[in-house]
Amino acid sequence: MGKNRQEQKKKAYEFFIKHQRPEEFAKDPLIYYTPERVKEYAESKSLMRIQEGITKRCVELVHAAPPALFLDIGMGCGFASVFLNLKGFRTIGLDINRFFLSYYSLPELNSIQADMREFRLRPRSIDFIISISAVQWILAESDEQKRRQYLKDFSQFCAEILKPQGKLIFQFYPKSDEAMMELGHEFKEIGAFEGNFVIDNPENPKKRRIFLLLDRL
Numbered sequence: 001m002g003k004n005r006q007e008q009k010k011k012a013y014e015f016f017i018k019h020q021r022p023e024e025f026a027k028d029p030l031i032y033y034t035p036e037r038v039k040e041y042a043e044s045k046s047l048m049r050i051q052e053g054i055t056k057r058c059v060e061l062v063h064a065a066p067p068a069l070f071l072d073i074g075m076g077c078g079f080a081s082v083f084l085n086l087k088g089f090r091t092i093g094l095d096i097n098r099f100f101l102s103y104y105s106l107p108e109l110n111s112i113q114a115d116m117r118e119f120r121l122r123p124r125s126i127d128f129i130i131s132i133s134a135v136q137w138i139l140a141e142s143d144e145q146k147r148r149q150y151l152k153d154f155s156q157f158c159a160e161i162l163k164p165q166g167k168l169i170f171q172f173y174p175k176s177d178e179a180m181m182e183l184g185h186e187f188k189e190i191g192a193f194e195g196n197f198v199i200d201n202p203e204n205p206k207k208r209r210i211f212l213l214l215d216r217l
């Protein structure tokens with residue numbers, strides 16, 4: 001391997017880790033997101049601004065126009081869904097944690113308590129699937145066999161509910177290049193999608209944003 005190639009490869013593995021990742025030490029979102037943590041999250045103006053900014057970028061990347069229907073996976077207290085609603089989109093939000101779902105309890109968000117690893121909706125009913133800062137919880141499963149099964153089921157669920165030509169966009173925080181590729185690989189394996197990763201600010205680990213952007217074939 002030439003020096004340049006080695007440099008490039010090294011760069012690809014530099015992930016910025018400011019705090020210990022909750023999905024890595026807690027493993028279970030229901031254990032980590034206690035009512036106190038949910039309150040702290042939901043009332044943080046800075047988190048709201050950051051998540052809105054990411055949602056805005058996602059809408060731009062999928063070229064969505066109102067009143068398209070978004071499914072917001074791992075919606076939390078609804079920062080992305082509220083932003084989408086205000087822009088005239090329709091939303092269904094899904095989260096495993098009832099404390100998050102009931103925090104603001106806005107009926108227009110159509111929230112459902114469910115686990116993204118084993119959920120079903122009406123086939124071909126959704127225009128866009130969005131997920132902001134949530135998919136890393138699946139990637140944190142340390143048992144490889146289980147993780148692969150979760151990703152396989154999750155990708156099939158997404159393929160099934162999207163309308164033909166629908167799109168999916170996930171912004172997430174992989175802990176490594178391998179974790180990021182694993183998600184892309186499992187979605188590619190089922191042959192229902194085409195697309196790639198979009199990486200904003202790739203050279204700056206602090207500002208880097210990673211998206212998986214896929215079209216339903």
Ligand SMILES: C[S@@+](CC[C@H](N)C(=O)[O-])C[C@H]1O[C@@H](n2cnc3c(N)ncnc32)[C@H](O)[C@@H]1O
Binds near residue numbers: 076080095117134
């Ligand atoms: C960091 S929060 C992000 C919330 C929201 N998307 C936002 O941008 O503010 C991660 C969310 O993923 C949810 N989550 C984690 N694992 C999940 C699963 N298996 N099924 C559904 N939701 C899950 C958590 O409950 C939490 O609300």
